[in-house]
Amino acid sequence: MKLYIGNLPFSISETEIREMLEEYGTLQSFDWITDRDTGRPRGFCFAEMDNSEADTAIKALNGKDLGGRNLKINEARARNDRRKKRSW
Numbered sequence: 001m002k003l004y005i006g007n008l009p010f011s012i013s014e015t016e017i018r019e020m021l022e023e024y025g026t027l028q029s030f031d032w033i034t035d036r037d038t039g040r041p042r043g044f045c046f047a048e049m050d051n052s053e054a055d056t057a058i059k060a061l062n063g064k065d066l067g068g069r070n071l072k073i074n075e076a077r078a079r080n081d082r083r084k085k086r087s088w
Contacts, residue, residue: 001048001049001050001051001054001055001075002029002046002047002048002075002076003021003046003047003048003049003054003057003058003073003074003075003076004044004046004072004073004074004075004076004077005017005021005044005045005046005047005061005071005072005073006043006044006071006072006073007043007044007069007070007071007072008041008043008044008045008066008069008071009043009066009067009068009069010040010041010043011067012041012066012067014030014032014041014045017032017045018030018047020061020066021047021049021057021061024049024053024054024056024057024060024061025049025050025052025053025054025056025057026049026050026053027047027048027049028048028049028050029046029047029048030045030046030047030048031045031046031047032045033045033046046076054075057073058073058074058075061073062074
């Protein structure tokens with residue numbers, strides 16, 4: 001399962017997030033999202049884990065305070081599914 005991990009504090013490092021997620025299972029992939037112009041973190045990332053491990057991570061970490069911000073962790077949606085269809 002691919003996870004979206006959002007509302008990350010800008011002070012946290014990629015290593016810290018990886019280690020936090022690895023407490024719940026093995027990371028199959030990890031994408032640390034940075035601004036293409038500045039190289040600074042954008043406050044979110046994606047990780048892929050086994051389904052049962054991902055579910056456990058979601059239950060344990062979603063809403064958890066990290067550096068004064070509440071984490072948002074859920075199953076990542078495909079890019080096409082992100083926008084709501086408008087009915088004009």
